Amino acid sequence: MYGEIQVDKVSKAFGGVQALSEVSLTLRPGAVHGLVGANGAGKSTLIRVLAGAVLPDSGQILIDGKAVEIGSPTAASNLRLAFIHQEMSLIPGWDVLRNMALGIKPHTHAGIIDWRPLRARAQAVAERVGMQFSLTTLVDDLTTADQWLVMIGRALMGESRMIAMDEPTASLSAQEAGKLHAIIRSLTDDGEAVVFVSHRLDEVAGLCDDVTVFRDGKTVESAVGRKLSKPELVRAIVGGEVETVGRSESAAVVGEAVLAVESVSDRKKLRDVSLEVRAGEVVGLGGLVGAGRTELARIIYGAEKLTSGRVLYQGKPVRFAEPADAVAKGIGLVPEERRAQGIFLEESIAFNINIATISELRARWLPWLKMRKGRERAQAAADLVTVKAPNVGVKAGKLSGGNQQKVALARWMVDRPQLLILDEPSRGVDVGARAEIHRLVRQFAAEGSAVLAISSDNEELEVLCDRVVVMAEGRVAGELQGQEITQARILELSFNRESEGE
Ligand SMILES: Nc1ncnc2c1ncn2[C@@H]1O[C@H](COP(=O)(O)OP(=O)(O)OP(=O)(O)O)[C@@H](O)[C@H]1O
Numbered sequence: 001m002y003g004e005i006q007v008d009k010v011s012k013a014f015g016g017v018q019a020l021s022e023v024s025l026t027l028r029p030g031a032v033h034g035l036v037g038a039n040g041a042g043k044s045t046l047i048r049v050l051a052g053a054v055l056p057d058s059g060q061i062l063i064d065g066k067a068v069e070i071g072s073p074t075a076a077s078n079l080r081l082a083f084i085h086q087e088m089s090l091i092p093g094w095d096v097l098r099n100m101a102l103g104i105k106p107h108t109h110a111g112i113i114d115w116r117p118l119r120a121r122a123q124a125v126a127e128r129v130g131m132q133f134s135l136t137t138l139v140d141d142l143t144t145a146d147q148w149l150v151m152i153g154r155a156l157m158g159e160s161r162m163i164a165m166d167e168p169t170a171s172l173s174a175q176e177a178g179k180l181h182a183i184i185r186s187l188t189d190d191g192e193a194v195v196f197v198s199h200r201l202d203e204v205a206g207l208c209d210d211v212t213v214f215r216d217g218k219t220v221e222s223a224v225g226r227k228l229s230k231p232e233l234v235r236a237i238v239g240g241e242v243e244t245v246g247r248s249e250s251a252a253v254v255g256e257a258v259l260a261v262e263s264v265s266d267r268k269k270l271r272d273v274s275l276e277v278r279a280g281e282v283v284g285l286g287g288l289v290g291a292g293r294t295e296l297a298r299i300i301y302g303a304e305k306l307t308s309g310r311v312l313y314q315g316k317p318v319r320f321a322e323p324a325d326a327v328a329k330g331i332g333l334v335p336e337e338r339r340a341q342g343i344f345l346e347e348s349i350a351f352n353i354n355i356a357t358i359s360e361l362r363a364r365w366l367p368w369l370k371m372r373k374g375r376e377r378a379q380a381a382a383d384l385v386t387v388k389a390p391n392v393g394v395k396a397g398k399l400s401g402g403n404q405q406k407v408a409l410a411r412w413m414v415d416r417p418q419l420l421i422l423d424e425p426s427r428g429v430d431v432g433a434r435a436e437i438h439r440l441v442r443q444f445a446a447e448g449s450a451v452l453a454i455s456s457d458n459e460e461l462e463v464l465c466d467r468v469v470v471m472a473e474g475r476v477a478g479e480l481q482g483q484e485i486t487q488a489r490i491l492e493l494s495f496n497r498e499s500e501g502e
């Protein structure tokens with residue numbers, strides 16, 4: 001049995017931002033330790049300190065009561081500390097096995113890697129986490145949820161005393177998150193310490209034995225061997241109550257169909273999908289990860305091709321050649337993988353927010369005016385969705401994960417697109433900002449925009465949507481309206497493999 005890991009008064013500043021200030025906590029073997037807090041509170045920074053990726057300015061880490069130096073990722077791994085970081089880092093073009101073996105020192109004979117023991121180990125891990133695909137699959141061909149399984153598998157390849165997971169369930173549906181919880185339980189049963197970061201407070205309340213709440217880099221609450229309820233967590237995180245939007249009682253005035261999908265099929269997954277989104281409506285797209293929702297969205301905005309059926313936008317059949325064409329026609333997009341598709345990390349927040357309309361601004365304003373106008377506009381949008389940064393000139397790559405997501409959303413908050421397509425809008429977003437984003441999206445609809453929102457978070461669908469279309473295995477499994485929209489009904493339909501009439 002391994003001993004405790006203690007974090008003792010650890011501080012870290014980035015420029016003027018105090019990311020951690022005198023944080024202390026104890027990770028107990030056999031326990032799940034939840035780290036919660038608003039976007040930018042310092043959770044990932046603490047994990048990076050444990051991983052040897054960030055050196056603290058002061059404070060120390062003790063293992064079994066002895067101070068240790070974690071000066072590099074190798075040092076962390078020698079101390080048997082394993083990590084799943086917030087931003088996915090699988091190597092594209094490599095198969096599952098090679099991705100899992102990354103960072104493991106292979107046995108070599110005369111410079112040739114002996115893959116046999118690695119493969120055997122990976123196979124055992126694959127079974128443990130329930131991978132339904134072979135080790136030779138290219139990771140590029142996997143769904144987001146399956147890619148997460150590979151990341152988890154990679155962390156389990158070595159022997160570890162602690163495994164820290166930074167928002168592992170953010171991209172997962174309730175079903176898949178449940179599987180991960182079972183894996184975590186089996187790890188703690190074996191005596192490992194688990195650090196678990198999540199903005200889904202229900203799961204934190206259910207899963208975690210110990211919880212530390214961060215606010216602005218400080219510990220504001222810590223519970224050891226005592227569960228905190230969801231309301232207690234919310235209060236500690238935001239330092240007050242959160243006003244959530246209930247579903248709008250008075251159904252919005254619903255207008256013409258802005259988007260109509262008619263019997264769409266594609267080469268891979270989608271079969272005969274039809275749906276409609278009208279002006280003034282928020283339509284949710286629910287279902288398990290891998291049900292075909294992202295594929296459908298990508299077809300609508302021209303990132304993917306359909307093989308039969310058609311898409312109508314404002315009553316006319318359209319086939320966008322690429323997403324930029326859809327944007328030019330007044331469609332706002334917040335894609336699923338913000339790092340790959342949504343955000344330029346090397347550019348400023350202002351650039352990222354203004355990018356959708358940069359050409360328009362260029363045409364209309366003299367350069368100096370354009371810059372000031374652009375900055376003001378970006379600042380206003382960033383404030384709307386509560387991006388936490390000193391100013392909008394900061395590079396997007398310096399923001400915490402949740403704040404990057406807010407930037408991807410902020411882009412559409414000033415100019416109202418006719419149709420807004422959101423893929424997992426509140427992924428990784430904290431509880432306060434989530435309520436704010438929901439309010440903004442509802443307001444969008446109230447002002448006449450049409451919104452299509454994909455979410456694996458059934459609670460989000462319940463509070464946000466006027467109608468929910470549930471997909472299962474590439475087909476529409478059913479549709480719910482108004483009061484029918486409950487988490488239980490969505491879940492039920494998600495598993496509805498046989499649609500009627502088959
Ligand atoms: N490399 C960096 N350079 C500058 N600032 C940074 C850097 N890394 C983190 N920060 C800042 O440190 C603070 C804490 O960030 P951190 O990523 O730890 O937050 P978090 O709690 O993980 O948030 P989220 O829930 O959004 O993931 C933020 O204000 C962030 O902007």
Ligand SMILES: [Mg+2]
Nearest residue numbers: 044086400401
């Ligand atoms: Mg983080």
